[in-house]
Amino acid sequence: MNKFLRSALLISIVSLTAFTSYAQDNLINSLSKNQSEISKQSFTFTPIINLTNTSIKNQGSSGTCWSYSTNSFLESEMIKAGRSAVDLSEMFIVRNSYIEKGKNYVRMHGAVTLGDGGALHDVINMYAKYGIVPQEVYTGLNYGTDVNRFGEMAAIQEGVLSAVVKNPNNVLTPNWIKAYTAVIDSYLGEAPEKFTYNGKSYTPQTFAKEVVGLNPQDYIEISSFKDQPLYQKFVLMVPDNWSFDQVYNVKMNELTDIIDNALKSGHTVAWATDVSEKGFSWKNGIAYVPARDFSMMNDTEKASMFNGPKPELKITEDMRQKAFNNYETTDDHGMHIVGLAKDQNGKEYYIVKNSWGESNDYKGYLYVTKTFVQYKTTSILLNKKGLPKDIRQKLKI
Known part of the structure; x- marks a missing residue:
């Protein structure tokens, strides 16, 4: 074959490949758009419990x-306790957590996670140590934005702490923590020592005790791993567990038994999980574990994944452990389980409240199958009163 013919053939192949890829992408996008528009209409959810x-x-x-x-x-625990719920300040907890995280980072010579992330127990720990304030007292928006924007603050935090860890003076001065705290307070605002709420003066500690009225000792964190002893505490080995807190270990199926019992007793559940799965769709407000591997699906199957209830993969404890060991399950996201519903086929889903605004089909909520929760949970946090009696006995609580 001469040079001219080889070049012409190569151009033809490249053009055909590009056209085919373009056509396939357009087909997938078109199908996805059409299926997304009818996804919500393809599900009929009936609430069973809606706290x-x-x-x-x-x-x-x-x-x-x-x-x-x-x-x-x-906030839901306040309602369960018969109190009027207060819009609590998330950023007050974040501010204090970041200070504690910074201390830990320096103590560990930088060999521990920094970043924005945290764990469910961080809120309980900070509530116990620092108290809490209402959102109106501490918004954390100290630099002219309507929502949190942490990129610049996080970069400066890391820069300050990296300099401290390098220890250029060969001895740490007491001023580093002042400098680090000043960075956080420059962006989030200084924490109030006293404030007025509904005409009465409080400190964060007295507000936690008198208005919120929750006991930090009432809360327990639980996970499930085969490589840990059952019904005992262990350190949850995920990067965001910077404080090395311990959680209780139960069987995989007991995770959903615990959640079910908590909901039936009127208690909601905080939930840490992995949301990077193909079966998780924030837009459609659905999370499940497809029976068929995504890589084996054809274009039509991929585009219609959330077009009504679908069969799920049967999950085992070995599969759950393997996914965690292989970094397929990571501590991606925290959400709030507030209820239980069933679809038109009678299958049960948890009603989950998210913190990404009202930008999806269910205005900030999503429906998650029990299979997904068993497979992808990294931990749950709940009131001990929500535990089933047999689990309490096993945990010796």
Whole structure:
């Protein structure tokens, strides 16, 4: 074959490949758009349990889902306790958590996670140590934005702490924590020592005790892993567990048993999970575990994944452990389980409140199958009163 013919053939192949790829992309996008428009109409959810919860929030450009989800949980706990719910300040908890995280980062010579992320228990720990304030007292928007934007603050935080860890003076001065705190307060605002709420003066500690009225000792965190002893505490080995807190270990199916019992007893549940799965769609407000592997689906199957109820993969404890070991399950996101519903086929889904605003089909909520929760949960946090009696006995609580 001469040079001219080879070149012509190569151009033809490249052009055909590009056209085919373009056509396939257009087909997938077109199908996805059409299926997305009818996804909500393809599901009929009937609430079984729908516990009272507060308004949907938006965490903005910040990795603070852990604070939003657990503060929402505490607000529902206030309602369960017969108190009037207060819109609690997520950023007050975040501010204090970041200070504690910075201390830990320096103590560990930088060999621990920094960043925006955190864990469900961080909210309980900060509530116990620092108290809490209403949203109206501390918004964390100290630099002219309507929502959180943490990129610049996070970069400066890391720069300050990296300099401290390098220890250029060969001895740490007491001023580093002042400098680090000043960075956070420049963006989020200084924490109030006293404030007035409904005509009465409080400190964060007295507000937590007198108005919120929740006991930090009432809350328990639980997970499920085969490589840990059952019904005992272990350190949850995920990057956002910067405080190395311990959680209780139960069987995989007991995770959903616990959630079911909590909801039936009127208690909601804070939920940490992985949302990077193909079966999780924020836009459509659905999360499930497809029976068929995504890589094996054809274009039509992929585009219609959320077009009505679909069969799910049967999950085992070995599969759950393997996904965690392989980094397929990571501590991506925190949300708030507030109820239980069933679809038109009678299958049960948890009603989950998110903190990404009202930008999806269910105005800030989504429906998550029990299979997804068993497979992708990293931890749950709940009131001990919500535990089934047999689990309490096993955990010796």
